[in-house]
Amino acid sequence: MYGNAVTELTHDDVIRLVRQAKKQQIRAGNSFSFMDISIMVVGDRLFCRRYHFDEPSWHTAFLANPSGQIKADDTVIPIDAVVPHDLGTINFALNEAYQTRFGNKVPERVLQKAIDQKSMASTLELIPRDLK
Numbered sequence: 001m002y003g004n005a006v007t008e009l010t011h012d013d014v015i016r017l018v019r020q021a022k023k024q025q026i027r028a029g030n031s032f033s034f035m036d037i038s039i040m041v042v043g044d045r046l047f048c049r050r051y052h053f054d055e056p057s058w059h060t061a062f063l064a065n066p067s068g069q070i071k072a073d074d075t076v077i078p079i080d081a082v083v084p085h086d087l088g089t090i091n092f093a094l095n096e097a098y099q100t101r102f103g104n105k106v107p108e109r110v111l112q113k114a115i116d117q118k119s120m121a122s123t124l125e126l127i128p129r130d131l132k
């Protein structure tokens with residue numbers, strides 16, 4: 001475990017850490033390497049999407065076993081990654097979050113890839129575990 005011990009964190013702490021992190025990473029299970037990803041906050045929930053569709057992938061690993069971890073800078077947080085129960089409606093709010101965060105900071109084609117139908121269908125909710 002790096003940085004803060006997750007047992008000391010509340011859900012609000014996790015949301016704050018993810019929002020403030022300069023570097024966000026994810027890994028499926030405990031044996032894969034961490035990889036950079038954009039973790040989006042909508043309300044008090046965490047989400048990520050897949051932009052590249054090569055296999056094998058972290059996304060496919062999570063669909064087989066939802067257990068994994070995210071890292072917000074140096075803080076490692078155990079999570080379960082699941083398809084959101086409200087995928088059809090949350091995707092619209094999530095698209096707005098992507099546009100707000102990246103709208104003028106990345107080329108338009110990059111933003112469009114993040115909010116296209118294929119990426120929207122890959123949305124996973126990241127549910128923190130083992131919190132205070």
